[in-house]
Amino acid sequence: MLTTNPHEDDTLHEECGIFGISGATDAARLVALGLHALQHRGQEAAGITSFDGVEFHTHRAMGHVAGNFDREDIMVPLRGSVACGHVRYSTTGETALRNVQPLYADLASGGFAIAHNGNISNAMRLRRDLVRRGSIFQSTSDTETIIHLVATSNYRTTVDKFIDALKRVEGAYSLIVMTPEGMIACRDPLGIRPLVMGKIDGPDGGSIIFASETVALDVVGATFVRSIDPGELVMVKGTEITSHRPFPQVAARPCIFEYVYFSRPDSISEDRSVYTVRKAIGAQLAIESPVDADLVIPVPDSGTPAALGYAQESGIPFELGIIRSHYVGRTFIQPSDKVRHLGVKLKHNANRALIAGKKIVLIDDSIVRGTTSLKIVEMMREAGAAEVHMRIASPPTRHSCFYGVDTPERAKLLAATKNLEQMADYIKADSLAFISIHGLYKALGEPQRNAIRPSHCDACFTGDYPTSLTDQDDVSSVDQFALLAERVI
């Protein structure tokens, strides 16, 4: 089985996006639109499952939503008034069709389709146990463990089986599930990954929608109803909506990186505009790390709102000194270091006329490996910049994510192996500064990070993981045994 990164490959991907709708004519077409708005969350593969009241229909494909789900030969068979879909960046299981979601199985209780954003941090342990007891896996995805747990649960109703399964799962999951009885949406008890509910009014009770981000509601003309609460499970049967809270209540820890990078800036997350938070992060960065410069230049795309905030706070003019090609995907998805470097070059180009002779401050949202920063600083110097200062709208990323973001192994995170000065040298900047962790929380409207009860997951900055990491612990104990064995030999 291919395991959770960072242990078996070094590609840095990001998240997944999920979308489900119940009670709509041509539900699958609306799912395709919703997935299109969530494309930034996953560009490896996409899939849609629909239910026509009798049968489930699924199409899953490698690549983007456009090019697959805009084809009549693919859309016509996806009949029914209930459908859900997924855009994928893999975190567990290789990039192959068998791992593309929604995953589907025929259970004793009927069809069961599941779309998952997140990562189950005890999936390998569960899988080993299930296989020992006779489960036959069709994929290497962590998500499939949930299907087997439901299939083998002794509870009677599908909802109870599903809850029973979730109680054995640890890590991060926002899920949309389809069964003949209805659609279920749920979030893990800490609410690490986002999930919102919307509606489209109509004569027969209209449609209910679940989506990773509010932008996916906008695209289908739906109105936002509310977020699914951490630990909540919402079931939609026709026009009847029921809410279940099967887990003991704990303080929520939604992912703070959604504000930094993952979510689209036009999304609303936990009642906050992502765009406004990004600008506030930039303003806070200007307060914490001012610099004497002629121009503030964003590293497009995701550095732009923070750069605007930095410029407005500092009074330094904001200019588009780097132009981005919109025909190249996020560098996160490039499959090897070699291609990743090429990707960055293809993607960004210096606006030479503006840069020459200027002292510039570049703003990006994050440094992961440092590939982007290194290239961009070099590009600015080649374009004749007099000084190049780099300011980063997140704290140093020092730890890997095990909750649905495919960060590389720790050793490949620039900030895990280098101090500030070494990082500045590496990217060849005249100066480098990151926003502080307290500053990041200030931008969210809190006085500082609450060390005892942080309001968000920020483990990639702090190493403070809010769940157990069973599979990682297993891997380290295997490593320790290997080490012991070597010593014995």
Ligand SMILES: O=P(O)(O)OC[C@H]1O[C@H](OP(=O)(O)OP(=O)(O)O)[C@H](O)[C@@H]1O
């Ligand atoms: O240090 P690195 O390993 O280069 O990773 C960090 C970069 O990756 C992301 O951008 P990306 O190009 O993926 O997407 P964007 O166009 O949305 O900014 C992020 O915004 C940083 O610019």
Ligand SMILES: NC(=O)CC[C@H](N)C(=O)O
């Ligand atoms: N990024 C994600 O949310 C991935 C979902 C799931 N863990 C997979 O690898 O398919």
Ligand code: SF4
């Ligand atoms: S480790 Fe980082 S990216 Fe992963 S869920 Fe936590 S804050 Fe988000």
Ligand SMILES: [Mg+2]
């Ligand atoms: Mg970027």
